[in-house]
Amino acid sequence: MLADWKDYLSIVADVASLISLFVAGYAAYAITRVRSQVVDRVRLPDLVAGLEKRGKTLATLMSGYDNADTQGQVLLELARCEAILRAIGSKVGRGSGGRTDAILREIARYKGSRWFGYSPAVTTREQAWRIYTDLNGLIEELKNVIEEQRMGM
Numbered sequence: 001m002l003a004d005w006k007d008y009l010s011i012v013a014d015v016a017s018l019i020s021l022f023v024a025g026y027a028a029y030a031i032t033r034v035r036s037q038v039v040d041r042v043r044l045p046d047l048v049a050g051l052e053k054r055g056k057t058l059a060t061l062m063s064g065y066d067n068a069d070t071q072g073q074v075l076l077e078l079a080r081c082e083a084i085l086r087a088i089g090s091k092v093g094r095g096s097g098g099r100t101d102a103i104l105r106e107i108a109r110y111k112g113s114r115w116f117g118y119s120p121a122v123t124t125r126e127q128a129w130r131i132y133t134d135l136n137g138l139i140e141e142l143k144n145v146i147e148e149q150r151m152g153m
Helices: 003-062 068-092 094-111 127-149
Strands: none
Touching: 003 068, 003 127, 068 094, 068 127, 094 127
């Protein structure tokens, strides 16, 4: 009779250890997720400030767009904006993520596709201004997101 009890306790201990393993795994997942959300909230204002700075530089460069050297500088600023937009897209998620993807597609079209062979870039002043206006709209949207995060919404 005592042997049956020991077998029963052994099974209960095995089940309890499996349950604790799953609970610990879920806790680790939840802690990692909360940590990344906190880091994203802290990092987002810096990224938006950087994007705003690049947008202002882009606007300044657009005044002399007809110069070939300036067009190269516009491409450089767009590449910098592209890097910041990729970081923002990974931090914001669904909210403004679709809008960042759309702007990234516009920048890629402006620079020219490099997929299956060479495709010439379509660099027009109008397209550059469209990217700039989309950037400004996204910046304002992200400022609202940051403000809502500060208010705890």
